[in-house]
Amino acid sequence: MTALARRRVLALLPFGAALAAGGGFWAMLSGMRHGSFDPHDIHAPVLDRTVPAFDLPAQAPGTGFSSADLRAITRPVLVNFFASWCIPCVQEAPVLAELGRKLPIWGIAYKDQPDNAAGFVARTGAPYARIAADRPGLAAIDWGVSGVPESFLIRPGGRIAWHLAGGLTQPVIDTELMPLVARFGG
Amino acid sequence: MPGALFLSLLLSPELGRVALALAACLALAQFALPLLGAQRGDPRLMATAPALAWGQLACLALAFVCLAAAAVGDDFSVRNIAENSAVAKPLLYKLTGIWGNHEGSVLLWSLILGICGAAVAWFGRGLPTSLHARVLAILGGTACGFELFCLLTSNPFDRVWPAPMDGHGMNPLLQDPGLAFHPPILYTGYVGFAVPFAFAVAALLEGRVDAAWGRWVRPWTVAAWCFLTCGIALGSWWSYYVLGWGGYWFWDPVENASLLPWLTGTALLHSAIVVEKRESLKIWTVLLAIGTFSLSLSGTFLVRSGILNSVHAFANDPTRGVFILGLLGLVIGGALLLFALRVHTLTAGGLFAPLSREGALVLNNILLCAICAVVLTGTLYPPFASLLFGQAISVGKPFFDATAVPMALPIFAAMAIGPMLPWKRARLAPVISRLWWAAVLAALAWGWSAFGIKGLLPILAFGFAVWVIAGAAADLASRTQLFRIPVRDSLRRARMLPRAALGAAIAHAGVGVTVIGLAGMSQAEHAIVSVHTGESVALAGYRWTLTGLADARGPNYTARVATIAVTRDGRPIAVLHPSRRDFASQGQVTSEVAIHTNLVTDLYAVLGDEHGSGAGHTAVLRLHDNVLAPWMWLGALVMAIGGGLSLSDRRIRVGAPTRARHRLPVPAE
Known part of the structure; x- marks a missing residue:
């Protein structure tokens, strides 16, 4: 390739990049119009499936857990994503403490400093039987977590039976969660 | 009437x-x-x-x-x-x-x-x-x-x-003086880059770019850049004191959309200097001018089409998006196609020594554009990953903090040296002789911050910020020959100093001020507490006491106002009144943040929900001690003032174009 031809190709590169980007955007826009593409679609893709594979470090003051532990449970377990920086988690804490007497709750600290998360658990008296730390928030992505707090009910065998994005409240626990727990042998 | x-x-x-x-x-x-x-x-x-x-x-x-x-x-x-x-x-x-x-x-x-x-x-x-x-x-x-x-x-x-x-x-969130003037300033920044863009396209049509062209483009670029700088700072300040999350920058697509043209615009205003002074980097500068306006346009309009998922909600409408995309295709695609077809008419500039003013400016361009490429990738990756691989991925703060932020450090390192280098070929020795004390100050800052600051990146940033500010001061000192000739003569020289040089030094110092603010903010402490009235908590050396909760009425809302007394070692420091406003007509509740600042630290309090009744009544409070927070925005203001000073330079304001008209013949087509 001569120097001139090389310059011509180089000069075309920005146009080519813009063309590719424009083509991509056009595909997204037409997808949005036909409903096949939705960048705002946040849902739990894991409902009624086995818990996604993860292996997280333990978070003080509890023992950690992995997806293998969840797949091996024999009684329903509630997995609760929380963070010390989240105000709804503080509000949820009393309800959670009450619930902890009836149902094992395993916590996952989402994008949180270990010290802060430990402080949060100590302050709020959250009744986590086991706690894992998801500092990079990658496991949360696999779980389809859209924010904290978010809770998942895992039935024996490690399948996700129920999910709630947002803080747990007593009515939700009484009318939705506990009947499911009873059904799966809690 | x-x-x-x-x-x-x-x-x-x-x-x-x-x-x-x-x-x-x-x-x-x-x-x-x-x-x-x-x-x-x-x-x-x-x-x-x-x-x-x-x-x-x-x-x-x-x-x-x-x-x-x-x-x-x-x-x-x-x-x-x-x-x-x-x-x-x-x-x-x-x-x-x-x-x-x-x-x-x-x-x-x-x-x-x-x-x-x-x-x-x-x-x-x-x-x-x-x-x-x-x-x-x-x-x-x-x-x-x-x-x-x-x-x-x-x-x-x-x-x-x-x-x-x-x-x-x-929307009650928008009912705020800071936000009222944010859009006009930001848009002036975005739209202002249309002028360098038009100059670049016109130059491609004319088939010539020369020193005069660089001189004409630069003031327009500087003006747009000043507005964009102020606009970004205002937006960041607004999200800090209105949204009440205690943060100032969230790497949200809307924020990135304003940062991208700022990065390339900063590169453009530096590379235009090389065109003006050395008739070099012409093709690159033309491409930067096109690219900066393209990023301005596509950023703001893609956000509105709903492709980029953002917390800033505009009415999303894919139909509108198709029109926008067609328009962007015409403007950006047309300009880039013209670039590809006509670029051979522009003569490429010569090579130059790495250690020279132009070498430093090229380094600036490379680093700024590299950061821009990283931010662009992080912003566009989620929608493209969703389109191509069907994966829902969120790219957030951790990615940008780990990639874009360290890449800024070499810029700070070079920023103090660059303005000191002469054109064409430089030697290091004279620069060192003028900058050694800035290096000593930076080393002292590193030494001090190694004990006072947590985290490697903030320590590095803090030292570099001191280095940048001291470098700007050293630049002015060497131009006025401060302490080498009598002070009175130095002052006379300072008055004679070209405003562009003064403006550049001030803008560089502004960057340093902003970086000090950023390093300080990384040390911010916060706590979320649930307290009774009368209960107090300790945070960051202060004692925060919730002394009362009361109801209040505003013109179109009802409010719940907390009173928090902040003391330090028993001395009263401030009384904060964070509140929660309920706009019944819109069914929206907003948090009014209470901030007490003394320019060194911001005491920042947000009132959350309340629980229980009687003696068990508690309120959730979020308390922040934001060290050096105001410096981030003050620095941006200083940058814009530097840009404004540079604009008022007589040489680019009046003299050049009129003189150039007589000197330059109109090219024959």
């Missing part, structure tokens, strides 16, 4: 619509006639450009005044006013609410583009005729596209039938 009624009848929305349509027609003429004239060498056709630019501005101003009249006069038969305004809204927010929604902001966008066109028509009188005509033509063509967009898909003058008695009202 019959007078007001008469005025509002005269300035009807229909008149506004006609004025907008007329502006679009004039813009089309402003695009076609001068371009044809420049191609044929017909001076009469070329001479139409300034008049058409003025006419277009007059029409746009009339359209804007009509919309303002409808907003102030509470004309709820206009859909846009009915959806965004209400009788009870204060007058200031009725006015600023004009651009607080999609339709109005597109009209404002067009108006600012019109102002830019008229400014080029006026200040560019000294330009060669054909270049002047072509620049105005490109601006006219771009303006025409946006006016059509406004008319056809986002018309702010549409009526609604039957007209409601009262409007829906404005």
Whole structure:
């Protein structure tokens, strides 16, 4: 390739990049119009499936857990994503403490400093039987977590039976969660 | 009032619509006639450009005044006013609410583009005729596209039938003086880059870029850059004190959309210096000018099409998005295609020594564009991953903090050295002799911060910030020969100093101030606590006591106000009143943050929900100690002041274009 031809190709590169980007955007826009593409679609893709594979470090003051532990449970377990920086988690804490007497709750600290998360658990008296730390928030992505707090009910065998994005409240626990727990042998 | 009624009848929305349509027609003429004239060498056709630019501005101003009249006069038969305004809204927010929604902001966008066109028509009188005509033509063509967009898909003058008695009202979050003036300033920054863009396209059409071209482009770039800097800082400040999350930058797509053109715009205003002084980097500068405006356009408009998932909600409409995309394709695609076809007409500049002023400027360009590429990748990866691989991925703060932030450190390291290097070929020894004390200061800062600051990156950033500020001071000291000649002579030299050099030093120091603020903010402490009235907590060496909770009423909301007394070692420091406002008519609750600042640290408190009753009654409070937070925005202000000083330099303001007209012949086509 001569120097001139090389310059011509180089000069075309920005146009080519813009063309590719424009083509991509056009595909997204037409997808949005036909409903096949939705960048705002946040849902739990894991409902009624086995818990996604993860292996997280333990978070003080509890023992950690992995997806293998969840797949091996024999009684329903509630997995609760929380963070010390989240105000709804503080509000949820009393309800959670009450619930902890009836149902094992395993916590996952989402994008949180270990010290802060430990402080949060100590302050709020959250009744986590086991706690894992998801500092990079990658496991949360696999779980389809859209924010904290978010809770998942895992039935024996490690399948996700129920999910709630947002803080747990007593009515939700009484009318939705506990009947499911009873059904799966809690 | 019959007078007001008469005025509002005269300035009807229909008149506004006609004025907008007329502006679009004039813009089309402003695009076609001068371009044809420049191609044929017909001076009469070329001479139409300034008049058409003025006419277009007059029409746009009339359209804007009509919309303002409808907003102030509470004309709820206009859909846009009915959806965004209400009788009870204060007058200031009725006015600023004009651009607080999609339709109005597109009209404002067009108006600012019109102002830019008229400014080029006026200040560019000294330009060669054909270049002047072509620049105005490109601006006219771009303006025409946006006016059509406004008319056809986002018309702010549409009526609604039957007209409601009262409007829906404005989002209470937007009812804030900081946000009221944020869009005009930010848009002026975005739109301002249309002028360097038009210069670049005109240069490609003309087939020449020379030192004079660099000199003409630079003031427009600096002006746009100043506005964009202020706009970004205002937006960040707003999210800090209104959203109440205690953060100042969230790497949200809307924020990234403003950061991307700022990065390339900063690169552009530096590379234009090389074009002006050394007639080098021409092709690169032309590409940067096109790229900066392309990023301005695509960022803001893609956000509105709904492709990028953002917390800042604009009315998302894919149909509108298709129109925008077509428009972007014409403007950006056209310019880049022209670049590919015509770039061979521009002569490439010579090579130069790595250790020289131009070498330092090239390094600046490489680093800024690398950061820009990283941020662009992080912003566009989620939608493209979703499109190509069907994966929902979120790229957030951790990615940007780990990639973009460390890449800024080499820029800071080079920033103090660059302005000291002479053109063509430099030696390190004289630079070291003038900068050694800045290095000593930076080393002291590192030493001190290694004990006082947590985290490697903040420590590095803090030292570099001191280095940058001291470097700027050393630059001025060496230019005025401070301490080498008598102080009185130094002062005389300081007065004679070119404003551009002074402005550059001040802007660089501004960067340092901002970085100190950022390093300080990384040390911010916060706590979320649930407390009874009278209970106190300790945070960051202060004792925060919740002394009371009370109800209050505002004009269109009810509020719950907490009183928090902050003391340090028993001394009272501040009393904070964070509150929660319930706007019943919109069904929205907002948090009013309480901030007490002494410019060194911000005490920042947010009131959350309350629980229980009687003795068990508790309130959730979020308390922050934000060290050096105000410095981040002060630094941006200092940067903009530096840019403004540089703009007031006589050499770029008046002298050059008139002199250049006599010296440079109009190129024959």
